[in-house]
Amino acid sequence: MSYPPGYRIERERNRTEKAGDIARAKAIQAAIELFSTSGYNKSSIAEVALRTGLSQSGLLHHFPNKTALLTAVLEQREKEDSEFLFGEGAAPLGWAAFDSLLALVARNSTRPEWIGLFVRISAEATEANHPANQWMLDHYRSTRQWLTQAIEDGKRTGEILPDVPVDAIVRNTIAVLDGLQQQWVAEPDSMSMVAELRVYLDQLRSAWGNPQQ
């Protein structure tokens, strides 16, 4: 097998191996763009290869099969998103967590492929035997965990009222995020996700924020 990165670390990577990395990165980018408009199932590896500038076999040299390509795409997304959200330091907590969600949405508004990718893949992946099913479940679970922790911490510091219905708010917030993205993918020019989300967050704050602080 050839493609997993991080192998043979003891030797200097030479030029050809770099060429491989470039091809892989291009392929992932092409796949993101394709998946984001056509979804995973409907996209063909032949088309990805075409956009990468490889033959289909050439592409399959780097990714043994279609699901490996999908995995690479999802890892890429996960990596970039969590770098943006958490960077080097710890995850933001309290209301700051919700603010960083807003920042994430603002940034993704300039990268339509990422929204499309997420909307389509996570809808497809609700099917139990979809290759991204586990990823999707994990993604939701970890997001819920983070937001739950954020709210609990806000209660601890006193910026969030103690009688807040944590679970419902976590799920509703994620729902607003997903739902707005879906509407935006359908008609990008008709709305601003940031503006709508801000209204939702203001509502949250005024309902459950501590007025003393």
Add this chain to the structure above:
Amino acid sequence: MSYPPGYRIERERNRTEKAGDIARAKAIQAAIELFSTSGYNKSSIAEVALRTGLSQSGLLHHFPNKTALLTAVLEQREKEDSEFLFGEGAAPLGWAAFDSLLALVARNSTRPEWIGLFVRISAEATEANHPANQWMLDHYRSTRQWLTQAIEDGKRTGEILPDVPVDAIVRNTIAVLDGLQQQWVAEPDSMSMVAELRVYLDQLRSAWGNPQQ
């Protein structure tokens, strides 16, 4: 062409023609179940035929092609939903509109196929040339119109504060609805859409409801 109903109305429909109606209804039901778990693209008409108890050709006798089947499914959904929401009378307005959304969600919680159907189809249909694309746009547009009207009416009667950001609330509400459905399709047993939605609606009311009333 054979299938459009309402032709030659002067003649009594005979036994075989009624059999056709039954077959069509069965096919639509089978299609709903399949589409709701596999989406439209990934479902095959052969499988629908199998579940209907017809050969593939037999099914295609009733629906000239796959998109005709999809259209029939969507019409069915649209019909049942709007009957439930609006019945014979006028659409509910003011906060009552939001209450009936809650009622709809409660009812759909007992019909998982309908949620799955909607989640999958509307995600697929964000692609511009998907056969359900127009349907999806229309669906969103008419829902937005109704909710906008509902809020405007609430302002008029005074039960909703006048400075409410109508558009954002309409879009956010739809987003919560869609997003909760998506989470529910992924893990039906882990949550109650009704409970979460109620929290959201309470929040809405406490933020924009007229405290005098």
Add this chain to the structure above:
DNA sequence: CTAAACCGACCGTGCACTCGGTCGGTATGC
């Protein structure tokens, strides 16, 4: 020489859709 990068030819499968038909029931002309 070795190993990675890359390709063309090929294969099996699943799929939407076509075609040519059978069968049973119903209207109609004589």
Add this chain to the structure above:
DNA sequence: GCATACCGACCGAGTGCACGGTCGGTTTAG
């Protein structure tokens, strides 16, 4: 009342295509 014409329901076999994946190779760089 019976033959004829017609229609809708339904099927089996087939067709063409798109697609994921395999295999055996050649080129290229160190």
